Amino acid sequence: MKQTLLIALRALLVLTLVTGVLYPLVVTGLAQLVFPAQANGSVLHSGGKAVGSTLIGQSFVGDKYLWGRPSATAPFAYNAAASTGSNLGPSNPALADAVKQRVATLRKADPANHAPVPADLVTTSGSGLDPDISAEAAAYQVARVARGRSATAATVQQAVAGCTQAPFLGFIGPARVNVLCVNLALDHLTVQP
Amino acid sequence: MNASAILECGVFLLLVIGLAWPLGAYMARVYTGESKWADRVLGPVERLIYKLSGVKPDAQMNWKQYAGAVLVFNLLGLLAVYLLQRVQLWLPINPAGMANVPPEVAWNTAVSFASNTNWQAYGGETTMSHLTQMLALTTQNFVSAATGMAVLVALIRGLKGRLTTDLGNFWVDLTRSTLHILLPLSVVLALLLVSQGVVQTLLGSVTVPLLEPTTGADGKSIVEQVIALGPAASQVAIKQLGTNGGGFFNVNSAHPLENPNAFANLLEVVSIILIPAALCFTFGRMVGAQKQGVALLLAMLVIFVPLMMLTVASENQANPVLTALGVDGTMGNWEGKELRFGPTSSAIWAVTTTAASNGSVNAMHDSFMPIGGLAPMWLMQLGEIIFGGTGSGLYGMLVYAFIAVFVAGLMVGRTPEYLGKKIEAFEMKMSALVILLPSAAVLIGTAIACSIPAGTGPLGNPGAHGFSEILYAFSSGSNNNGSAFGGLTVNGLFYTTAIGIVMLIGRFWVIVPVLALAGSLAKKKTVPPGAGTLATHTPLFIALVAGTIILVGALTFIPALALGPIVEHLALR
Numbered sequence: 001m002k003q004t005l006l007i008a009l010r011a012l013l014v015l016t017l018v019t020g021v022l023y024p025l026v027v028t029g030l031a032q033l034v035f036p037a038q039a040n041g042s043v044l045h046s047g048g049k050a051v052g053s054t055l056i057g058q059s060f061v062g063d064k065y066l067w068g069r070p071s072a073t074a075p076f077a078y079n080a081a082a083s084t085g086s087n088l089g090p091s092n093p094a095l096a097d098a099v100k101q102r103v104a105t106l107r108k109a110d111p112a113n114h115a116p117v118p119a120d121l122v123t124t125s126g127s128g129l130d131p132d133i134s135a136e137a138a139a140y141q142v143a144r145v146a147r148g149r150s151a152t153a154a155t156v157q158q159a160v161a162g163c164t165q166a167p168f169l170g171f172i173g174p175a176r177v178n179v180l181c182v183n184l185a186l187d188h189l190t191v192q193p
Numbered sequence: 194m195n196a197s198a199i200l201e202c203g204v205f206l207l208l209v210i211g212l213a214w215p216l217g218a219y220m221a222r223v224y225t226g227e228s229k230w231a232d233r234v235l236g237p238v239e240r241l242i243y244k245l246s247g248v249k250p251d252a253q254m255n256w257k258q259y260a261g262a263v264l265v266f267n268l269l270g271l272l273a274v275y276l277l278q279r280v281q282l283w284l285p286i287n288p289a290g291m292a293n294v295p296p297e298v299a300w301n302t303a304v305s306f307a308s309n310t311n312w313q314a315y316g317g318e319t320t321m322s323h324l325t326q327m328l329a330l331t332t333q334n335f336v337s338a339a340t341g342m343a344v345l346v347a348l349i350r351g352l353k354g355r356l357t358t359d360l361g362n363f364w365v366d367l368t369r370s371t372l373h374i375l376l377p378l379s380v381v382l383a384l385l386l387v388s389q390g391v392v393q394t395l396l397g398s399v400t401v402p403l404l405e406p407t408t409g410a411d412g413k414s415i416v417e418q419v420i421a422l423g424p425a426a427s428q429v430a431i432k433q434l435g436t437n438g439g440g441f442f443n444v445n446s447a448h449p450l451e452n453p454n455a456f457a458n459l460l461e462v463v464s465i466i467l468i469p470a471a472l473c474f475t476f477g478r479m480v481g482a483q484k485q486g487v488a489l490l491l492a493m494l495v496i497f498v499p500l501m502m503l504t505v506a507s508e509n510q511a512n513p514v515l516t517a518l519g520v521d522g523t524m525g526n527w528e529g530k531e532l533r534f535g536p537t538s539s540a541i542w543a544v545t546t547t548a549a550s551n552g553s554v555n556a557m558h559d560s561f562m563p564i565g566g567l568a569p570m571w572l573m574q575l576g577e578i579i580f581g582g583t584g585s586g587l588y589g590m591l592v593y594a595f596i597a598v599f600v601a602g603l604m605v606g607r608t609p610e611y612l613g614k615k616i617e618a619f620e621m622k623m624s625a626l627v628i629l630l631p632s633a634a635v636l637i638g639t640a641i642a643c644s645i646p647a648g649t650g651p652l653g654n655p656g657a658h659g660f661s662e663i664l665y666a667f668s669s670g671s672n673n674n675g676s677a678f679g680g681l682t683v684n685g686l687f688y689t690t691a692i693g694i695v696m697l698i699g700r701f702w703v704i705v706p707v708l709a710l711a712g713s714l715a716k717k718k719t720v721p722p723g724a725g726t727l728a729t730h731t732p733l734f735i736a737l738v739a740g741t742i743i744l745v746g747a748l749t750f751i752p753a754l755a756l757g758p759i760v761e762h763l764a765l766r
Binding site: 001004005006007008009010011012014015016018019020021023024026027028030031032034035038039040041042043049050051052053054055056057058059060061062065069074075076077078079080081082083084085086087088089090091092093095096099100103107116117118119120122123124125126127128129130131132133134136167168169171172173174176180183184187 | 197200201204238242245246247248258261262265266269270273316318319327328329331332334335336364367368371372376379380383384387388389390391392393394395396398399400401402403404405407408409410411415418419420421422424426427428430431442443444447448449450453454455456458459511512514515518519520521522524525526527528529530531532533534535537538539554555556557559560561562563653654655656657658661662678679680761764765
């Protein structure tokens with residue numbers, strides 16, 4: 001028994017060194033060497049300054065911007081230091097109330113638009129940091145954004161098209177539009193990784 | 194369900210089986226010590242580990258010695274995880290200055306990671322220092338997975354052995370599983386994930402300006418965004434491959450920096466069941482009859498595929514409550530899901546992570562439609578044997594195979610055999626323990642939690658869905674899954690203690706009877722198959738095993754499920 005305990009202790013120490021120290025450090029070293037941009041958060045730069053991450057959404061509420069998905073993070077939307085989902089069940093009245101309010105906000109911002117509201121635009125994402133919306137949700141907002149910044153719908157559509165990714169292999173996951181990418185393009189900011 | 198959803202399910206299954214086949218063959222060679230490749234590349238490291246640990250690799254263990262080594266090693270691991278969390282503030286590599294973890298959460302986390310459950314009563318980016326994540330959690334991700342694989346190998350040796358007490362050497366099986374299987378796969382997967390955008394850095398965070406300032410809850414204007422970073426990719430890789438599931442960030446693989454796009458998602462979801470599926474082939478090779486392993490894999494698929502289809506169909510349905518409010522009813526259920534994955538990839542992940550005892554999530558299961566939440570819950574309740582944990586899934590499945598041959602033996606009045614070993618009273622007692630203890634832990638735990646304020650107070654949702662949250666929590670803990678209906682707040686004293694206890698039961702009170710089974714089987718002689726022997730590779734046997742699993746699972750859990758997701762489903766229509 002005592003011998004087993006001693007071996008167990010030594011084995012734990014050695015395996016901790018291999019898997020808990022060497023493994024993460026070797027992977028960190030290789031990652032920083034080969035994929036530095038990705039390994040550090042896929043941060044976008046404009047004129048040498050960081051302007052956001054291509055993978056982390058930001059909150060947009062102004063009329064001149066394309067809006068992203070509702071976020072459940074606290075104490076403010078898109079808090080990238082504390083990810084969380086709403087965890088509201090499908091039958092929870094709080095979910096229906098929240099969605100009702102979001103539908104009303106969208107309708108108020110664009111009273112002429114009577115299309116059904118895209119589901120992703122009124123439901124919170126899993127992380128609260130979703131950088132994307134569906135192609136439907138982008139199309140739904142084009143007229144409002146164009147009006148909000150006195151641009152033509154074609155200009156907005158062009159920005160959306162430039163930030164749209166097709167499904168992986170053509171059939172895995174929906175087509176998606178990166179919201180920050182569209183809004184940066186609309187503000188005429190050129191970005192590099 | 195549309196064509197692309199079916200196509201996606203098909204591609205996923207083909208990838209899993211296509212990769213599992215060669216990996217299974219390689220693992221068999223690793224465990225029998227025949228892999229020249231493994232020996233050449235990492236053999237010197239393996240021998241160095243034995244030397245440093247004082248292990249005599251040729252020494253054989255009987256089942257009691259094997260079980261003793263497993264328990265002592267895991268207990269020490271548990272203590273190490275607990276201690277590191279309690280003093281992390283005073284240790285280095287803590288760039289965000291995380292405080293020491295309170296004792297009840299530290300205990301829960303320690304049990305959770307030592308038992309390969311990886312239930313998380315904490316939010317990663319707001320609780321754990323980078324040092325704790327690496328030294329404590331990543332290490333346990335490896336060795337708890339390797340422990341499960343070692344116990345499986347011991348059981349296989351028990352089935353193969355003749356008139357012997359030798360089950361191999363735990364330290365050798367542990368080291369080989371870690372060094373030759375988990376480690377190389379993890380390095381490759383981690384780097385692939387980094388290439389897609391999963392972060393891997395020792396920095397704590399990066400701050401970027403917001404394009405449009407936003408307003409916080411206190412009315413102050415917020416002009417920048419602090420993005421939490423860390424050595425995520427290395428932990429994500431092993432959390433997926435080792436059926437661990439404990440995420441680096443709070444929302445696990447729903448976080449864009451943990452799972453950045455559909456390709457990364459496919460890599461991660463395949464990794465969840467790659468080793469559990471491959472071990473079926475390893476088993477076939479090690480017992481010298483590949484069809485025996487294939488039969489068990491098929492029995493798993495017979496249950497897995499319909500439940501996957503059911504969940505995919507369920508999540509592609511819109512929530513009727515929201516459709517009534519003017520929301521597009523054609524897009525499916527989007528609450529708690531990420532745009533990168535959508536309903537189909539989220540549903541495939543949900544059934545995969547609960548079939549395997551992984552428990553990582555890429556969408557919030559709490560917000561799934563009632564039937565979409567039922568399938569994952571039931572897959573856990575079946576005992577994490579449909580693929581299940583690395584090693585633990587297949588040894589659980591083998592227990593069901595013993596029960597199936599026993600039931601068949603009762604029907605025709607013959608002593609049942611499995612692979613030439615007579616299945617007798619002792620084997621049945623141990624098998625019954627393996628099935629009864631975790632099931633009892635689920636139901637009794639749920640019943641207690643429902644009856645006391647400390648259990649119902651932390652609920653995140655009212656009504657039947659609230660009951661589902663509790664049932665899900667105990668199903669996940671007792672079967673070492675680790676996923677959650679996250680609305681339930683589980684960092685209080687009651688849930689940290691109760692879930693901690695059921696996680697221990699679900700892991701170690703199963704491992705000991707399984708090793709006792711291995712010891713008992715090894716001592717028996719192998720009888721040649723006769724005219725009355727039930728062949729254990731035929732469609733009849735596959736149906737018998739799957740039928741036994743469904744029957745036991747249904748009889749035990751349908752009443753409880755009826756009170757939760759089934760009631761909610763009927764109420765929503």
